[in-house]
Amino acid sequence: AQKVTQxxxxxxxxxxxxxxxxxxxxxRDTTYYLFWYKQPPSGELVFLIRRNSFxxxxxxxxxxxxxxxxxxxxxxxxxxxxxxxxxxVYFCALSExxxxxxxxxxxxxxxxxxx
Amino acid sequence: DTEVTQTPKHxxxxxxxxxxxxxxxxxxxxxxxxYKQKAKKPPELMxxxxxxxxxxxxxxxxxxxxxxxxxxxxxxxxxxxQPEDSALYLCASSQVFKGTGVKYGGGExxxxxxxxxxxx
Numbered sequence: 001a002q003k004v005t006q007x008x009x010x011x012x013x014x015x016x017x018x019x020x021x022x023x024x025x026x027x028r029d030t031t032y033y034l035f036w037y038k039q040p041p042s043g044e045l046v047f048l049i050r051r052n053s054f055x056x057x058x059x060x061x062x063x064x065x066x067x068x069x070x071x072x073x074x075x076x077x078x079x080x081x082x083x084x085x086x087x088x089v090y091f092c093a094l095s096e097x098x099x100x101x102x103x104x105x106x107x108x109x110x111x112x113x114x115x
Numbered sequence: 116d117t118e119v120t121q122t123p124k125h126x127x128x129x130x131x132x133x134x135x136x137x138x139x140x141x142x143x144x145x146x147x148x149x150y151k152q153k154a155k156k157p158p159e160l161m162x163x164x165x166x167x168x169x170x171x172x173x174x175x176x177x178x179x180x181x182x183x184x185x186x187x188x189x190x191x192x193x194x195x196x197q198p199e200d201s202a203l204y205l206c207a208s209s210q211v212f213k214g215t216g217v218k219y220g221g222g223e224x225x226x227x228x229x230x231x232x233x234x235x
Contacts, residue, residue, distance in 0.1 A: 035223060043203055045158070045226040091157055101146045101209060102171065103224060105157035 003027065004094050006106035013082050014114050021077045021109045023092030029053075031097035034068065034075045039108070040088040051075060082113045118142075119227035121206050127233045130196060136230050138189040138206030147189040148224060149181060150205040158205055164189060165211055196234045203229045 005024045013019045025034065036048040049059060051068050059066045063080045079086050092106040119140045128134050138147065146165045150158035163171035164183040172181075178200075180192040189206055206229075209222035 037226075042228070043205075043231070044228040045205065045207075047223050047225060050223045100170070101148075101163055101165065101211065101222065101224075102160065108155075108157055110155075 002106075003104040004092050004106035006090075006092055006109050008109045009107070010110045010112070012112045012114060015084060016081050018078060018080050019082055019111065021079075021090050021092075021111070023075045023077065023106060025073050025075065025092070025094045027073075027094060027096055029096040029098055033095045035093040035095075035103070036066065036075075036077050037091045037093065038088045039091065045091070048077075079111075082111075084113050084115050087111060087113045119206055119208055119225050121204075121227035121230055123230055124228065125231045125233075127235060128193065128196065129235055130198070132196075133192070133194045135193065136191040136204055136206075136232075138191075138227055139187055140208040140225070140227075141187055142208060142225065143186075144208035144210055144222075144225075145186060146209045146211045146222065147183060148207040148209075149179075149189065149191050150207065151200075152203045152205055152229070162191075193232075196232075198234050201232055201234045203231050205229045 003026050008022055011019060032053045034051045038046045038048055049066055056068050056070055065078045067076045089108045089110045091108045094104045095102060122137045126134060148163050149161040151161055152158045160173050161175045162181040167183045167186055178195050182190040206227040207224040209224040212222060
């Protein structure tokens with residue numbers, strides 16, 4: 001079964017619009033970690049954020065914000081006032097305490113910001 | 116310094132060639148990873164080294180042979196590859212959080228820029 005689901009395959013927005021990327025995860029562990037990565041066309045995966053299962057506080061970093069809700073097993077990512085440089089594939093990932101360092105990646109959401 | 120370096124950036128090899136991919140990190144991380152990524156797909160885990168020992172091998176064909184000479188270096192030796200092995204090969208590293216006899220996940224992985232491999 002897919003542990004991380006990113007239902008949005010591709011999203012296009014016009015510059016300055018806000019956009020939310022959805023991530024739903026599945027785990028039986030009580031201790032787990034959630035991540036978001038950005039992969040621009042150059043190919044390198046860039047780490048954006050890590051959240052552990054005991055910390056449900058939402059986080060804001062500049063134009064980026066993350067909404068972690070255990071009740072719905074979701075960890076959504078919002079970009080405010082999108083820019084062309086935000087165009088990339090975004091991956092959500094999960095790691096569980098009992099499987100050590102292994103990451104489970106979602107299938108990714110390709111975001112295109114149109115100028 | 117959160118940099119992971121990989122060489123070469125691009126590699127074209129024939130099916131009978133032997134080549135190696137190299138990865139280096141100086142963040143003091145004790146877990147290192149090889150991933151394979153095809154276009155429009157997420158990275159697929161190939162191997163994990165933890166404290167320089169192979170801890171996960173995701174049933175990768177023997178034509179891929181990993182090596183971890185020390186805590187900073189990770190190699191992937193390639194031999195007799197097939198055209199379907201053409202992909203982006205990504206290296207990553209992370210901390211290992213270790214409890215009493217149990218390894219915990221949680222460390223974010225830092226990725227290198229990848230090697231674009233083409234097998235002809």
